[in-house]
Amino acid sequence: MxxxxxxxxxxxxxxxxxxxxxxxxxxxxxxxxxxxxxxxxxxxxxxxxxxxxxxxxxxxxxxxxxxxxxxxxxxxxxxxxxxxxxxxxxSQAQFEEMTDALLYDLEAETEENPAVLVEHERMLTRAVEAMNTLPNDTQSMLQMIVDENYSYQDTAEKIGVPIGTIRSRLSRARQALKRYLD
Missing domain, CATH: 1.10.1740.10 (RNA polymerase sigma factor, region 2, helix turn helix motif)
Structure with missing residues (x-):
């Protein structure tokens, strides 16, 4: 045994x-x-x-x-x-409603420190420049998602690609924008 x-x-x-x-x-x-x-x-x-x-x-x-x-x-x-x-x-709204109080606060901030306005304008210009460096198809995709509030799934269907392609393109776009802005 x-x-x-x-x-x-x-x-x-x-x-x-x-x-x-x-x-x-x-x-x-x-x-x-x-x-x-x-x-x-x-x-x-x-x-x-x-x-x-x-x-x-x-x-x-x-x-x-x-x-x-x-x-x-x-x-x-x-x-x-x-x-x-x-x-x-x-999950919170990304945009603030432009109220009189908000306008007053912005005016007060720029009167107190005019460099803030220049810095904000410079940042906005760089962000637009960075967006313009992206390929046209990526810019179109971002416009659908950001400006037109399409979901990733709706964007994928409209463009005719899998949703994973949308996610990977967004990831590459984020990386490119981050590199450009750093």
């Missing part, structure tokens, strides 16, 4: 559920930072989400059940925080 030797995992049981946040920080920090930075345009916001990811991981480390790799768990936290960021910052 042959004896079967069972090899057990030394991390089985409660120990497999233990998560070392410091080790995750040391091994995954750069990768996690790049992951968040690709999704969040503003550097300061990306840094904040990165910090919040580690804070949430420390706060919830007892809930880690070992059902996935610790890295996967950590990146899942980052994904959820990034989603929350977009819900919070982009």
């Amino acid at each position: 042959q004896t079967i030797k069972l090899i057990t995992n030394p991390l089985a049981g409660n120990e497999s559920r233990h998560i070392n946040i410091e080790n995750l920080y040391q091994t995954q920090h750069e990768r996690l930072h790049r992951f968040i930075q690709k999704r969040v345009w503003h550097k300061e916001d990306a840094e904040e989400i990165l910090q919040l990811t580690y804070l949430e991981a420390m706060r919830c480390k007892d809930r880690f059940n070992g059902g996935s790799k610790p890295e996967t768990w950590l990146f899942g936290i980052a994904v959820n925080l990034t989603r929350n960021y977009f819900k919070t910052h982009y």
